[in-house]
Amino acid sequence: MIKDFKAGIKVCQAVLVRVQKVGNSSNGGVFARGMLEDNSGRIAFICFDAVLVDKLRELEGPTAFMMGGNVDINKFNNDMTLQVVIQRLENLLPQDDISNLLPHGDFDVEAYKTKLANYIKAVRTPGLRMLLETIFSGATYERFVTNPAGMRMHHAYLGGLLQHSVDVTGLAVALAEQIEGVDKDLVIAGALLHDIGKIREISAEIGFPYTSEGRLLGHITMSCMMVQEAAAKLRLPSSRLEQLQHILLSHHGDNEKGSPVACSTREAFVVHYADEINAVMNQFDVHDGKSAWEFNRMLGRNILVDKL
Known part of the structure; x- marks a missing residue:
């Protein structure tokens, strides 16, 4: 689960991929970046593999894949957040477990x-x-x-x-x-x-x-x-x-x-x-639980999601 990802580990699981940008890097290569999601949370990704970048470039919307890669510190941010460097991206098979990709509400x-x-x-x-x-x-x-x-x-x-x-x-x-x-x-x-x-x-x-x-x-x-x-x-x-x-x-x-x-x-x-x-x-019910305050994109501000 994404919430359990830690820097330095290799991961392989079904994720939802949202591509935000595809472009050319300074060394002449290509890259794709965006977000990976499952029921537990979301994490940034970057991919430098040309074949996989071409695959990501063709996506028309959020798409589920079996993803493999390394979790690392996101060097493009100053807050030491994590990102996944994607090295493998395969279409899901019927036998793959995708239960972590369909969010359920906590209600009767x-x-x-x-x-x-x-x-x-x-x-x-x-x-x-x-x-x-x-x-x-x-x-x-x-x-x-x-x-x-x-x-x-x-x-x-x-x-x-x-x-x-x-x-x-x-x-x-x-x-x-x-x-x-x-x-x-x-x-x-x-x-x-x-x-x-x-x-x-x-x-x-x-x-x-x-x-x-x-x-x-x-x-x-x-x-x-x-x-x-x-x-x-x-x-x-x-x-x-x-x-x-x-x-x-x-x-x-x-x-x-x-x-x-x-x-x-x-x-x-x-x-x-x-x-x-x-x-x-x-918005107060859907947060990652990592801290009492959290920036909420819908409201455009930090909100107190947990009592201090």
Whole structure:
């Protein structure tokens, strides 16, 4: 496991390879650098073997390999961090153990499935409840409860989409109960569905790569499309559908953060802030545990992940 790597040792294991740069070195050779990952953590790599560099150059995204090499001090950094000098890179075989490459969240999946079902049952507006029951069924439901909520930024593990969506709903309901004039049924529906498009945007395969459809359309657009398609088969009043779709389209808050429209209703603001706080709080749960303070890339700052 990457967390156990120490300077001076030789390693050989299945890893996820993310290439960051391929170029020419000062001595006329070539090099490739990037990150290696498994469930336990990530480490920088560098490779000078021309054949392997050509192989890495052709990668279109994060790819799993059986990797061999030496662990050494990263001479390009001043903080004495480690890196792997890759000397071997082979395609995975069916018999290779890749269990260390599929991150799992530390939560009770079955309990969250029950919470999801209970939130749907709590919706009293017939049209909205029927819409939720229609969408959260069959193949869509199976993908929803296994997909990650992100490639790397937050809830990037199997079942992450289920955990994130249910927890966002819990926060949104708590807010809705404290604010006058908020339609709780609309909040529940919007919170549960706000990221539903991620089942088509992000694959649950090794590395959680983005799909072609995801890159072209994005999960916000696809969430709205999925709701539109399901609603077309039901008798959901157009005004309710528009308000629900507004929540989905604005859940990032503002245009600058990727939302096609900015929040304009009470329910949209409630879901947006519930989504944002849940994504932020998840950053405190996914850290390497090496120190109390850790730089968080999503938040762009050092955060206190453990009590001093």
